[in-house]
Amino acid sequence: MIRYLIILLVFSVSITNELNAASILLTAQTQEPMPATNSSRSFARKFFIINLTPRQIFRLTGIRLTLKEKIALKLFQRSKKESRHRRPGGKSADLAQTAYVFGLIGLIGIPILGILSIPFAIIAVSKGDKALKIDPTNKKAKSATVMGIITIAFFIFLIALILLLLGINGWTL
Numbered sequence: 001m002i003r004y005l006i007i008l009l010v011f012s013v014s015i016t017n018e019l020n021a022a023s024i025l026l027t028a029q030t031q032e033p034m035p036a037t038n039s040s041r042s043f044a045r046k047f048f049i050i051n052l053t054p055r056q057i058f059r060l061t062g063i064r065l066t067l068k069e070k071i072a073l074k075l076f077q078r079s080k081k082e083s084r085h086r087r088p089g090g091k092s093a094d095l096a097q098t099a100y101v102f103g104l105i106g107l108i109g110i111p112i113l114g115i116l117s118i119p120f121a122i123i124a125v126s127k128g129d130k131a132l133k134i135d136p137t138n139k140k141a142k143s144a145t146v147m148g149i150i151t152i153a154f155f156i157f158l159i160a161l162i163l164l165l166l167g168i169n170g171w172t173l
Contacts, residue, residue, distance in 0.1 A: 050077050092134035096141035099127035103147030110154060118155055124148035 054065045054073065065073065103124035109117035128145035131138055 050080050092131050092138055092141070095127050095131035095134070096138045096144060099124045099131055099144035099148075100140045102127065103144035103151075106151040107147045110151065115155065117151060121148040121151035121155075125152070 052060075052073075054070045057073075058064050102120045105113075106117045106120035106124055109120060113120075124144045125148035128141045128148060131141035132145065135141070
């Protein structure tokens with residue numbers, strides 16, 4: 001029964017309720033609830049499911065994990081540690097913010113900067129693409145890429161229009 005409890009905890013516990021998971025693991029062994037004091041919180045922090053080794057689980061519960069359960073535990077711990085490092089202000093958000101600023105400068109700078117806004121648009125597209133590779137759901141990165149593409153497309157259209165008008169009037173370069 002405790003083995004299935006541990007397997008269930010390994011697959012269903014998220015980072016936000018790891019304190020409860022440690023409490024459940026401890027109460028599974030002692031059958032008494034853990035008091036909510038500062039010392040118990042530091043004790044529970046030490047026994048987060050992310051930080052527990054198979055040996056510590058054995059010490060807490062008295063049950064040895066099978067090889068399959070050990071592998072599942074390690075895979076779960078690795079995925080949770082990686083997701084912990086992907087915070088909202090991570091590299092993707094920083095790149096997206098930078099790309100968004102460059103995209104705005106490129107788009108708004110068309111009447112002010114003229115052709116000098118093309119480098120801003122190129123930077124917005126490249127940084128927005130990098131941010132989208134890290135986090136495909138980042139809306140700022142998507143909008144920065146779109147703004148950069150719109151700026152570049154506008155200048156391509158403007159150059160084509162100028163060349164067309166020059167050709168119609170008989171001008172040669």
